[in-house]
Amino acid sequence: MAGRRQSDATELEAAQPAGAGGFSLGDFLPYRLSVTTNRISRAFAERYSARFGLSIPEWRVLAVLGSFAPLSSNEICERTAMDKAKVSRAVALLTGKGLVDRAAHPEDQRLLRLSLSPRGRGTFEAVVPIAEELEAELTAELSAEERAVLDRCLERLGSAVGRLARPDER
Template sequence: MKKARAASLTLDEFLPYRLSVADNVVSQRIARVYAAEDGLSTQEWRLIAVLGEDGERSQLELVRRTRMEKVPVSRAARSLEERGLVRRATSQSDARSRRLTLTASGRRLYQRIAPAALEAEAEVLAELSPSERQVLRALLERVERAAIRALKPGP
């Protein structure tokens, strides 16, 4: 019986590695917008951005929307509440659940940072044509959907 030859891994061509590196560098660039002046962590900014875009959400909904773990979402929510940027209230339908919403200060912060974040994104994407940007987004969405399907338990 012939032994199967192990596949050779070339890290720079390994999709998870490339995605992680790209995520790290792009996130670092965007973080300049909200970290230096406002002292927000990436997790805090993500919650503010989701709440700014979607409105009130439960912590579980934020976990699902951001694909972050429960503990970082909870820590970020507590920190934002302590800073007066987010209001956390017990859900009326489930006493164990917390509903989060931006305060007036949180809304102003979102309205100030969001345009600067979009400018930073445009800078990162400047070397791509509009059609390449569309293709990139579509491909990333397909990869994400395939990964989500692969995470689901089998039949």
């Protein structure tokens, strides 16, 4: 089905004439990045969701906590670029599944620090090889030089997005 969605989208984009002023959505970088990211996320979710019972937002929260815990919900939002409501829902679901522990912040009792429970750590460690396998499959078509260029381009785009979010710092 995923392959069908991809080919349908590609055919649809090819069939669309350029918009006003010659604008072509199929050539618009933010659109291309978004579509590619969504397709990769769905392909990855197909590999872990049934086995581990995790949604895409839940995996993203689990991955960030597995790599950087303890964190607050706001810090998870910053690291994932997910909206607060989506992070809150994912945290609540993960807590209910016994995968995430909540503790009071040592300096501000109003804040919560989130970390993986032992069960959450086990789940994270079981999904990581699946993530690494997917990454290897995605990058298998790239030479080492192309991969290095891609990494540099993503770093530069990330920096540019950061500057766009803070126009007064240009």
